[in-house]
Amino acid sequence: MSYLIGxxxxxxxxxxxxxxxxxxxxxxxxxxxxxxxxxxxxxxxMKALLGMxxxxxxxxxxxxxxxxxxxxxxxxSEGMAFVPQTNNVFAxxxxxxxxxxxxxxxxxxxxETMEQIFSLxxxxxxxxxQLAGExxxxxxxxxxxxRALMTKPSVLMLDEPTAGVSPIVMDELxxxxxxxxxxxxxxxxxxxxxxxxxxIADRGYVLVQGENKYTDTGAxxxxxxxxxxxxxxx
Amino acid sequence: MVDLLNAIxxxxxxxxxxxxxxxxxxxxxxxxxxxxxxxxxxxxxAHGDTMxxxxxxxxxxxxxxxxxxxxxxxxxxxxxxxxxGIAVTALYAVSMDRVVYRHYRFKRSAPVILTIASVGxxxxxxxxxxxxxxxxxxxxxxGQKFIIKAREFKEWSGLxxxxxxxxxxxxxxxxxxxxxxxxxxxxxxxxxGKAMRAYSDNEDLALLSGINPERVVMVTWIITxxxxxxxxxxxxxxKSFKPFTYFQLLLPIFxxxxxxxxxxxxxxxxxxxxxxxxxxxVTYPYKKFxxxxxxxxxxxxxxxxxxxxxxxxAVSFIILVAVLLIKPTGxxxxxxxxx
Numbered sequence: 001m002s003y004l005i006g007x008x009x010x011x012x013x014x015x016x017x018x019x020x021x022x023x024x025x026x027x028x029x030x031x032x033x034x035x036x037x038x039x040x041x042x043x044x045x046m047k048a049l050l051g052m053x054x055x056x057x058x059x060x061x062x063x064x065x066x067x068x069x070x071x072x073x074x075x076x077s078e079g080m081a082f083v084p085q086t087n088n089v090f091a092x093x094x095x096x097x098x099x100x101x102x103x104x105x106x107x108x109x110x111x112e113t114m115e116q117i118f119s120l121x122x123x124x125x126x127x128x129x130q131l132a133g134e135x136x137x138x139x140x141x142x143x144x145x146x147r148a149l150m151t152k153p154s155v156l157m158l159d160e161p162t163a164g165v166s167p168i169v170m171d172e173l174x175x176x177x178x179x180x181x182x183x184x185x186x187x188x189x190x191x192x193x194x195x196x197x198x199x200i201a202d203r204g205y206v207l208v209q210g211e212n213k214y215t216d217t218g219a220x221x222x223x224x225x226x227x228x229x230x231x232x233x234x
Numbered sequence: 235m236v237d238l239l240n241a242i243x244x245x246x247x248x249x250x251x252x253x254x255x256x257x258x259x260x261x262x263x264x265x266x267x268x269x270x271x272x273x274x275x276x277x278x279x280a281h282g283d284t285m286x287x288x289x290x291x292x293x294x295x296x297x298x299x300x301x302x303x304x305x306x307x308x309x310x311x312x313x314x315x316x317x318x319g320i321a322v323t324a325l326y327a328v329s330m331d332r333v334v335y336r337h338y339r340f341k342r343s344a345p346v347i348l349t350i351a352s353v354g355x356x357x358x359x360x361x362x363x364x365x366x367x368x369x370x371x372x373x374x375x376x377g378q379k380f381i382i383k384a385r386e387f388k389e390w391s392g393l394x395x396x397x398x399x400x401x402x403x404x405x406x407x408x409x410x411x412x413x414x415x416x417x418x419x420x421x422x423x424x425x426x427g428k429a430m431r432a433y434s435d436n437e438d439l440a441l442l443s444g445i446n447p448e449r450v451v452m453v454t455w456i457i458t459x460x461x462x463x464x465x466x467x468x469x470x471x472x473k474s475f476k477p478f479t480y481f482q483l484l485l486p487i488f489x490x491x492x493x494x495x496x497x498x499x500x501x502x503x504x505x506x507x508x509x510x511x512x513x514x515x516v517t518y519p520y521k522k523f524x525x526x527x528x529x530x531x532x533x534x535x536x537x538x539x540x541x542x543x544x545x546x547x548a549v550s551f552i553i554l555v556a557v558l559l560i561k562p563t564g565x566x567x568x569x570x571x572x573x
Binding site for chain 1: 425428429431432435436438439440441442443444445
């Protein structure tokens, strides 16, 4: 019984199905990565878990509770946090205000969580008074992840967090994501950089045309000659 | 030397002071337009008539208080009536949102549809105001008229030009300054204000952060109604109240909001002053000023007026068109109004 699971999901954005019986699950303290070719439905699978598309068949369960019919906002208050791929910060607001907005639903003292995020991403502490829109791509991604973590979520979902950042920044972001996992949060990512993402993944899903093609631990997928040949460039 | 002082007093009297208070009134109006655009993402054509609505109710309450014998001494009674006018207008704006705009918001209609809907609201509000108070001019300023009187200034300084400062002009600048400070404090420091900025900045992310859009919209309408009433009452105290004039104010107000960069509150304020100063400076006859400043034999024979006052709206219109052609994001890089 996984902590968060999208179980044999069929669905799409209203028209034809994009997902054809796709299953994605993640445990607490674990990183699950969804990889696959373009148009495989990777982001769509994640959006299904978040409630941003019509699930025609199948169910989404969080901690054993069926949340298939909840709106994205309600899922956020249930402890799911989502970092969109683009437009994922409030560009006209300072780093600190971005974090405050992340904690909008919380009525308790947020200074402690904010300190935790500043120790996880020290650069954000230095630039707390700067506008998020003025930061570099990598720093902006850190703001986006920090904002999502402000709700103290139990699940963190990241849609291609390393899109458009340099390889060095990517390595650093993955290091931070490992630290997030260490706090016991379930991390689910969609990644374009499949090889590097599978290296840190406890569980990997290779999707092709909305279906699970391969599912295994990250290391096993990396070792699988079929997966290497078809998806990792040899 | 005396000539120079006379010229300065002349400019203060007929350009700088009137343009500053008119600029403050436009700035308050443009702030309302810019807030609605930033949060609800449409150009609100009903804003001028919302100003008229708010001013009308403030006038009604002023008459009521005058009838009851209440007054603020040297200050206009309208200041006492202002909170009541704002309350009625806020109620009106929120109900208009419930009845008209919410429907299109839920349907996620294009901004142009909301703008056209606001034209409808404009006509309804406009007719309602004319029906209630009539189309004639109303003067509702009481209390002391001048802070500095021209004659007293002349006697005191010995200059041939007298400096005057109307109570309503000083009041406009002080009250507008306080309102703007309060608005910025609200937007920068409070939870709700930050949520409004977040919603304006990135709607999807604001929803993901749990910000309730309907609450944001309601607070926006209340603030907009307050700003509109304030702008309308200050304008009416300074000049006079006439429904048609308020409808016409829509043009300079939109010019100010777009010039400053629509969606940007700071830009709206700057835009208000630029439009006001342009309008006053282009329509002011400089003959007397040049007489003081130039050697005697070079004094101009004409009025030295670029445009008669009747054409003052051309100034706003030219600014509006020029900004849209040259820099549609405005001076402070706001958003671009899209259909």
